Amino acid sequence: MTVDRAQTSPLRHSWEQIPETARAAVEVLTGPILRVDPVNAGFSSHLAAVLETARERTFVKGIPLNDPEVWSQRREANLWSYVSPIGPPMRWxxxxxxxxxxxFHYIPGHFADYRIDADLAATARTMAALAELPCPPELEINDAVQRWGRYAPDPGERRLFAGSTLLHTDWNYSNVIIGEHGTARLVDWPWATRGAAWIDPACWIVWLILAGHEPAEAEQWAARTPAWHTATHHQLWAFSAALAGEWETTAHRRPNIWTHSLRDAARRWADHRAVS
Incomplete structure (x- = not known):
């Protein structure tokens, strides 16, 4: 099943709609803003735009301070220095x-198209590079056992998700920017998680199924990453069930065509794993 690639948060504000004091504080850092191009992709940010000044372009994202998900901004601010080899440097x-x-430093390019082999291969290469980055123990991020353990088929299987690898986990195609040289850079890190290295390629599978791939074909792309081969059959089965449970909960909490489609894609992978 595929859905329209256009996606926009219903809470999205334009640059002109945020308070003048906030815009003025940004211009103190950037200099006079000559042009603003809205970015429509994504759901979490209330503001997403590219600001152009005489010397540079900057991607800005924002959330009101009274929003319950403002923590996601602070998490990204704390993470950027660790992920800058594969993500955009933060400017302010x-x-x-x-x-x-x-x-953030503006990255020219296009959103990954998971129907195109070149974009899939670039994403797999960057996913492999991410698995090699250190995950400092002091980072305040999600823990895989806590995040997915509640959805595990059996409480004893929670430990199967444990690990010390820094994971992105949100492989929405709009979080993968393909540059002019065919390299993929990762953006939008609020769902960063510490866990087993094979979890990132497993999370990617749901997005590949959403893009139109059969589960077995999606797994072949996941297998382009070394980390995938460190997982046992039992780990993948348990995680596929847990991931389906997480997407089921998300679709119930935030019902829309995207969450319903991702729920269905996750269930298809879990069903495939159950008989593999």
């Missing part, structure tokens, strides 16, 4: 006018 972090705003 501003709180003003009731908003929390992050500015």
């Amino acid at each position: 972090h501003v709180t003003a006018g009731g908003w929390d705003l992050l500015g």
